[in-house]
Amino acid sequence: MKISPLQKARYDYKPKLPTIFRQDIHSIIPVFGQKAEPEIHREELKNMFPNTYGKPVVGFTNGKNESISEKRNVGVILSGGQAPGGHNVIAGLFDALKNANADSKLFGFRGGPSGLLNNDAVEITSEFLDPFRNTGGFDIIGSGRTKLETEEQFAVCVDVCTTREITSLVVIGGDDSNTNAAVLAEYFSAKKSGITVIGAPKTIDGDLKNEAIEISFGFDTATKTYAELIGNIARDANSAKKYWHFIKLMGRSASHIALECALQTQPNIALISEEIEKNQTTLKEIVEDITETVAERSRQGNDFGLVLVPEGLIEFIPEMKILIAELNDLMADHTAHFITLNTFETQSEWINANLSMDSSYVFSSLPNNIQRQLLMDRDPHGNVQVSRIETEKLLIEMVDNRLKELKNVGKFDGRFSTQHHFFGYEGRCAFPSNFDADYCYSLGYNAFMLIASEITGYISSISNLSSPAEEWKAGGIPVTMMMNLEQRHGSKKPVIRKALVELEGNPFKEFAEKRKIWALETSYTFPGAIQYYGPAEVCDQPTITLSLEQKEK
Numbered sequence: 001m002k003i004s005p006l007q008k009a010r011y012d013y014k015p016k017l018p019t020i021f022r023q024d025i026h027s028i029i030p031v032f033g034q035k036a037e038p039e040i041h042r043e044e045l046k047n048m049f050p051n052t053y054g055k056p057v058v059g060f061t062n063g064k065n066e067s068i069s070e071k072r073n074v075g076v077i078l079s080g081g082q083a084p085g086g087h088n089v090i091a092g093l094f095d096a097l098k099n100a101n102a103d104s105k106l107f108g109f110r111g112g113p114s115g116l117l118n119n120d121a122v123e124i125t126s127e128f129l130d131p132f133r134n135t136g137g138f139d140i141i142g143s144g145r146t147k148l149e150t151e152e153q154f155a156v157c158v159d160v161c162t163t164r165e166i167t168s169l170v171v172i173g174g175d176d177s178n179t180n181a182a183v184l185a186e187y188f189s190a191k192k193s194g195i196t197v198i199g200a201p202k203t204i205d206g207d208l209k210n211e212a213i214e215i216s217f218g219f220d221t222a223t224k225t226y227a228e229l230i231g232n233i234a235r236d237a238n239s240a241k242k243y244w245h246f247i248k249l250m251g252r253s254a255s256h257i258a259l260e261c262a263l264q265t266q267p268n269i270a271l272i273s274e275e276i277e278k279n280q281t282t283l284k285e286i287v288e289d290i291t292e293t294v295a296e297r298s299r300q301g302n303d304f305g306l307v308l309v310p311e312g313l314i315e316f317i318p319e320m321k322i323l324i325a326e327l328n329d330l331m332a333d334h335t336a337h338f339i340t341l342n343t344f345e346t347q348s349e350w351i352n353a354n355l356s357m358d359s360s361y362v363f364s365s366l367p368n369n370i371q372r373q374l375l376m377d378r379d380p381h382g383n384v385q386v387s388r389i390e391t392e393k394l395l396i397e398m399v400d401n402r403l404k405e406l407k408n409v410g411k412f413d414g415r416f417s418t419q420h421h422f423f424g425y426e427g428r429c430a431f432p433s434n435f436d437a438d439y440c441y442s443l444g445y446n447a448f449m450l451i452a453s454e455i456t457g458y459i460s461s462i463s464n465l466s467s468p469a470e471e472w473k474a475g476g477i478p479v480t481m482m483m484n485l486e487q488r489h490g491s492k493k494p495v496i497r498k499a500l501v502e503l504e505g506n507p508f509k510e511f512a513e514k515r516k517i518w519a520l521e522t523s524y525t526f527p528g529a530i531q532y533y534g535p536a537e538v539c540d541q542p543t544i545t546l547s548l549e550q551k552e553k
């Protein structure tokens with residue numbers, strides 16, 4: 001297989017570990033701290049997780065560790081969307097496992113959680129792993145979105161692990177996957193199966209974070225990749241001065257990616273879904289705001305600009321949120337009938353007849369292509385797949401219509417030529433930045449240390465991330481500490497709370513303070529490509545979001 005020079009160079013990169021892990025693994029011992037409890041719903045969660053609730057936070061210190069060299073078989077699963085650094089979590093886990101005992105074995109379940117259910121695994125050896133070190137992607141074993149959530153599935157997991165003599169599982173995933181991992185851990189404990197479960201926080205969306213998890217891995221590389229592309233487009237826009245670029249950015253719900261990219265590139269407009277929801281801004285008002293900026297820049301002779309649109313926006317606009325919820329329910333409750341409607345015309349006729357009056361009005365007022373996209377297949381959670389809704393095109397069309405109205409009454413005489421982009425998949429498998437390469441390797445190494453500490457239902461936590469790696473802190477947090485109860489499909493379910501953009505947080509405040517200037521004055525900044533080799537201030541910087549959040553502490 002032909003490999004690129006960078007890929008070859010990255011094989012030799014030695015990820016940086018926190019200082020505590022830079023010594024013989026047999027000289028590190030766990031320290032158990034305070035009992036960790038969630039902020040709310042304590043009693044309910046205690047009842048739901050009688051075996052894994054209220055456990056202490058774990059850290060590490062120096063000391064002779066007698067039991068770490070026990071021979072173990074460990075299983076690992078990649079769950080959900082790709083995020084740069086996944087391979088390094090596996091590499092860190094593998095290296096720690098083998099450092100502790102060279103006879104221990106790591107099994108990678110192929111294709112995500114379904115690999116565990118189908119007992120489809122490969123033994124990860126050095127030879128197998130080495131070509132994946134410090135590279136992007138999840139192709140080492142593949143990923144999937146199958147949910148592990150039923151007792152039947154859990155029983156299969158016990159069988160598969162028992163057959164392979166696996167005593168610990170590491171689940172690398174987002175909030176849902178880590179929630180399910182905690183439920184699995186509770187099941188394993190209740191059944192006295194002797195199998196433990198440790199999670200690792202993954203998602204480019206950056207919405208799995210809290211007091212203990214400063215950021216999920218992948219966010220750093222993905223945002224830097226998108227910011228590079230946005231900066232390039234900004235420079236093109238400022239050179240040619242002829243297009244407004246509408247750029248949709250991934251992030252299923254939260255707008256962390258759009259906010260970080262805005263901080264890195266200073267576009268004319270960046271929509272933040274959380275603010276739109278809080279202010280209950282309607283679609284018409286959003287369009288009006290964009291139109292005003294376009295018209296004002298045009299009066300100044302600037303018929304070009306940049307608009308960042310978060311992928312999840314559509315679900316935060318009040319009237320769209322209601323419409324989507326009604327559509328999800330209708331399609332879930334009448335699946336059998338809905339699939340018999342095989343033309344868009346019959347589907348939309350049936351939908352319109354069954355929606356509330358308000359939602360039917362909103363649905364009918366949308367362009368045809370957006371209506372079609374709203375009726376496409378749901379994801380495994382029954383949600384509309386926002387990455388497939390072309391919000392950027394919807395906004396372009398609506399702003400264009402509004403400008404034509406203004407033109408007709410003599411209030412706009414500029415040009416509005418547009419380009420649209422969607423950046424998401426471009427960043428999910430990029431070569432991990434040094435930050436993500438180091439962070440992920442540390443998360444994996446730490447996951448093994450938690451396994452060796454004989455605990456279960458914990459998530460691997462590496463903190464103090466805006467400092468150099470030697471100052472990072474390693475430890476474990478019981479997943480139940482991050483949970484609360486939320487209404488899902490008609491009943492209250494324990495879930496890890498999704499972290500949305502905080503409007504009171506430093507990153508948003510920094511953006512809100514500057515955006516008026518960015519709107520009218522062309523203030524673009526050009527982050528350039530991720531650098532892997534060179535001075536630390538160019539190569540090892542965390543995201544602006546993380547740095548600003550750490551300042552709050």
Ligand code: FBP
Nearest residue numbers: 080081174203204205250251252387
């Ligand atoms: P995870 O939450 O699983 O990390 O995935 C996030 C994400 O990349 C979102 O940003 C995006 O909406 C979604 O996955 C796209 O999913 P798919 O890969 O199935 O198209």
